[in-house]
Amino acid sequence: MVFAKARAVDGPDKPFRAAEIKRRELDLHDVLIEIKYAGICHSDIHTAHGEWGPVNYPLVPGHEIAGIVIAVGSDVTKYKVGDRVGVGCMVDSCRECENCQKGEEQYCVEGNIPTYAGAGKYGEPTQGGYSTHIVVTEDFVVKIPDSIELDVAAPLLCAGITTYSPLNHWGAGPGKKVAVVGLGGLGHMAVQIAHAMGAEVTVLSQSLKKKEDGLALGADHYYATSDPETFKQLANTFDLIINTVSAKINLNAYLRLLNLDGTLVNVGAPAEPLSLNVGNLINRRRSFAGSLIGGIRETQEMLDFCAQHNIAPKIEVISADQIDEAYKRVLASDVKYRFVIDTSTM
Numbered sequence: 001m002v003f004a005k006a007r008a009v010d011g012p013d014k015p016f017r018a019a020e021i022k023r024r025e026l027d028l029h030d031v032l033i034e035i036k037y038a039g040i041c042h043s044d045i046h047t048a049h050g051e052w053g054p055v056n057y058p059l060v061p062g063h064e065i066a067g068i069v070i071a072v073g074s075d076v077t078k079y080k081v082g083d084r085v086g087v088g089c090m091v092d093s094c095r096e097c098e099n100c101q102k103g104e105e106q107y108c109v110e111g112n113i114p115t116y117a118g119a120g121k122y123g124e125p126t127q128g129g130y131s132t133h134i135v136v137t138e139d140f141v142v143k144i145p146d147s148i149e150l151d152v153a154a155p156l157l158c159a160g161i162t163t164y165s166p167l168n169h170w171g172a173g174p175g176k177k178v179a180v181v182g183l184g185g186l187g188h189m190a191v192q193i194a195h196a197m198g199a200e201v202t203v204l205s206q207s208l209k210k211k212e213d214g215l216a217l218g219a220d221h222y223y224a225t226s227d228p229e230t231f232k233q234l235a236n237t238f239d240l241i242i243n244t245v246s247a248k249i250n251l252n253a254y255l256r257l258l259n260l261d262g263t264l265v266n267v268g269a270p271a272e273p274l275s276l277n278v279g280n281l282i283n284r285r286r287s288f289a290g291s292l293i294g295g296i297r298e299t300q301e302m303l304d305f306c307a308q309h310n311i312a313p314k315i316e317v318i319s320a321d322q323i324d325e326a327y328k329r330v331l332a333s334d335v336k337y338r339f340v341i342d343t344s345t346m
């Protein structure tokens with residue numbers, strides 16, 4: 001049994017506090033990871049605040065995990081002590097269903113086992129990456145390429161794969177016009193990845209405050225959604241829109257920005273339902289879709305793609321005592337562009 005230092009929250013309105021959590025003994029195929037960095041995803045905030053439904057507290061969030069393997073179970077073949085590895089939003093799945101067999105474990109028909117706020121293989125509550133150690137089965141661990149530092153690697157495990165997967169699935173590439181709504185943690189990864197895939201990229205942000213950053217990340221165009229002219233000027237333009245906004249937006253206004261056969265993919269997961277007028281789909285045969293993170297194989301592919309294209313998130317490293325403050329800043333869209341906890345400060 002390993003005791004890990006962690007930061008836990010005891011209720012929707014409670015601050016983070018220091019905690020000690022137990023990690024299970026290594027099973028035959030488990031690896032023990034010393035976590036070095038953990039990113040703060042907006043999903044951590046939705047969950048910690050109980051916005052997506054009831055949560056069992058105390059809760060240790062964190063599903064953007066980068067660290068070093070420090071012990072391996074007796075039958076582990078993929079990793080050895082000293083390897084630089086990552087863990088994302090899930091730590092296991094049934095592995096047998098049709099979706100798991102396709103490498104889409106995030107859509108496991110039994111439900112994947114989330115890195116936190118789920119039930120582990122022995123029914124124990126899973127606890128996430130705001131901690132110093134974690135035990136994960138080797139099949140749900142990915143290798144971090146040597147050229148990517150561990151602090152910038154962490155956000156790739158959720159923000160990176162959640163945007164890479166739909167861009168890949170809906171064929172972002174040369175000749176395709178892609179818009180990214182919201183330049184936050186996910187959005188700033190979507191811009192870099194879509195640009196590297198060869199698409200023409202437009203950022204749709206609430207204001208022009210981050211325009212310089214957006215263009216430097218690889219966007220070709222940048223518009224403010226607070227300006228009604230934006231929606232007139234860009235009507236019927238895009239092949240693909242990736243909506244990363246964490247709050248409710250006027251979906252209909254964005255659907256009308258899609259060209260013939262265009263698709264708006266929602267990765268943002270606001271607690272409130274969004275309403276849409278089907279006329280906006282019927283007209284120009286548009287689609288509205290969603291996408292959940294990505295499978296393990298695709299996560300490894302994304303990491304290798306980022307290494308190859310020198311793609312990295314822009315991060316602000318914080319200490320464990322700054323988590324509450326970071327949450328407030330994320331909620332105020334005051335993040336450039338991902339907070340990452342240095343777990344040595346636990």
Ligand code: NAP
Binds near residue numbers: 207267270291293
């Ligand atoms: P984030 O860093 O807070 O970014 C969200 C961005 O949305 C903000 O930076 C802001 O961009 C824009 N925004 C925020 N409030 C808005 C509002 N009221 N109206 C319009 N725009 C607004 O969050 P994130 O970590 O990227 O996560 C984004 C969402 O994706 C969350 O809901 C999260 O739970 C979800 N998520 C889903 C998956 C999945 O698998 N589908 C995975 C990870 C995260 P501007 O300042 O540029 O306007």
Ligand code: ZN
Binds near residue numbers: 042063089
């Ligand atoms: Zn996430």
Ligand code: ZN
Binds near residue numbers: 094101107
């Ligand atoms: Zn399955």
